[in-house]
Amino acid sequence: MGFFIALFTVICVLAVVAALLYWIDKDANSRDSA
């Protein structure tokens, strides 16, 4: 049980990181001045 909860926690953290990165980076995609 503990293993699945730990796995779920990690997946949730990764999902939040991915969502934040997508949100930060989406402007860079359309307005990349590089």
Next chain:
Amino acid sequence: MDLIPSTGPHLHIVLNHLPIYGSILALGLFLVSIRWKSWFSSSFDLKSADIKQASLVLFVILGIMAIPSYITGAAARWAYQGRSDVQMDLVMAHQDAALMALLFLGLTGCVAWLALWQRRRFAGVHAWNLYAILGLGVLSVIYLVRTGSLGGRIVRPDLHEAGSAVEGSGIIEYIETTIQSIIWAWPSMEAAHFIGMALVFGVVSIIGLRALGVAKGIPFSALHRMLPLGALGLLVNVVTGMFFFVADSGRYVAMDGFPPKIIWLVIGGFAILYFTIFDEIWSVKSGDDAPMTAKLMAVLTIGSWACVLVFGRLLPYYGDGG
């Protein structure tokens, strides 16, 4: 000669005023840089981009420095534990306020860093980000002043009104008991902590190696886009790391490997600022050799984050493992 402070209470006295006065200064600079007429007409405009940049850099530095300030405070708490001349309820109330101050100053540092990254990338900052910095900056100052006031009463009770009882929010105790009572809480956060560590070290390595001459075909500005991923990894690690620390602070402050880990974390955090905002590295194009300063900063950054990893792993083994 006791020129270099080595005890928790001594280090705390050296560090604890920096976030308080620093955040007031940073907020003041930020407010001065805004053209208020444009603020109310919803089109954001600035009087001075340089003053705003200075306030953002200061907020990032203070967000990083808030971590050792909090940790040395916890070390001071354990040094005072059991002393009859210290009011422990006041210490706990001070620590509860300090955790909230750390939370808000840390968040201010995060949004300030994002604003610096956006400014470098797009030559401008999103308006929502500046509103967030203002709101979080004000909350930081409020909690920092309250924390400082309570801390002052611990060491100089004669300067304050006698007899008034102080009660903390109990947040530290709540976190301690919650994490210790749920058996999977610690390993779950450890797993997230390792993933965050991999993100930070991965991004730092890629950027550092490019500065050192690996994959010269990639312009630095392309790799600059990876920085938020590393910053998010650092955020995951500061959050999970602070949960570990708060849940078992007495053990962490006794570990010999913990002070070097935090010192290298602060150095590594400052070093990332170089790659975020400096012109000389931003202008490195495809095929260009990075300047010597960038190479030295790359060595410092990769080296310092390697030290954070090594001392983190060695915590239970190095010297007195607590």
